Amino acid sequence: MTRFKYDIAKNNLSWENHQIRLCDKEACEDKGDYRAPKSRSNLNNYYFFCLKHVTKYNKSWDFYKGLSVDQIELSIRKDTVWDRPSWPLKGNPAKVMDQLKEFLMYDYSLFEKEKEIHDFLRNKLVDENITNEEHKSLNILELKMPISVDEIKKRYKKLVKIFHPDVNDDNKNAERKFKEITEAYKTLLKKFLRNE
Template sequence: MARTRAEYVDPTEPARPLTRCCDHEGCVAEGEFRAPRSRDKLNSYWWFCLEHVRAYNAAWNYYEGMSEAEIEADLRNDTVWQRPTWPLGWRLKMRDPLHILDDDDPDGSRHPRQRELTIEEKALAVFELDPPFTLVELKKRYKLLVKRHHPDANGGDKDSEERLKVINQAFALLKAKYFA
């Protein structure tokens, strides 16, 4: 292989500036400003003088010849710098053996946890009442439930006896809470 010699550069000689001529037909001014040749070749440039680059930019329309759908697709692609994207967020599948992060329930077997009712809410549910209510309404409802669930009226049924205990506790709680 033949050896080549490096070109000698004299450091005392001032550097020659590289100048380009304006690419506009018939213009001999210096082409200082670049402008893209086309939408498909954005890295290939025309070099214009100031007057002609202003005219070129005024007439330039990147989206000329594109349909609305193509423009929308190009804008969406521009928001991610023409890079591939992947879905983010809560729909991604992770290995979750305890199903702590599961939100989807395809077979309906899992239901979201409901908050536990307070003692007062349970007592109101026993009497099927919503505040505000009067002591007369509470006593009327109490008498109706006692007659319905009294063990003597139900032949000594143990379930009725337990239900009567719950009714008595709920009555005492609501009476103390709202009418003490």
């Protein structure tokens, strides 16, 4: 009878040769298949427990243990926005636009060109908050969103110098246009001064 040079046992194959992790609980000899974080400040470092001990550990685990009420509320608020900066989007549309532009350009750089940012923001945020009367007023003053109160005042002064009745002797069209400009100016000032 011929004998083989080497006897290969199935258990000794390299891809089957791995260590068995035991439960981290003292005096427990079961397999540690279930992981549990070691502490709130070190969530990526784990204990490995058997099912019995991981269940007991999870019942006693308190992520917020040792924190004050204010610290807990702050942690919950951060979690709701994935720990990103946030602020309310209300108030003067020009200020909101500046905040969003700064956020997109410097914090996340979603757009490469400033024109793309203006187009993106103008279409969504500001146009939804403008009434038909305010939209007509913008067209009369030949302004586009986003704008500030200073821009409205500059444009008004420029158009008034052109269409004022003292400059245009007995020109009914200029007088009518002057009245439209004045009404549009009042409408926009009312809107933007309220939102500042």
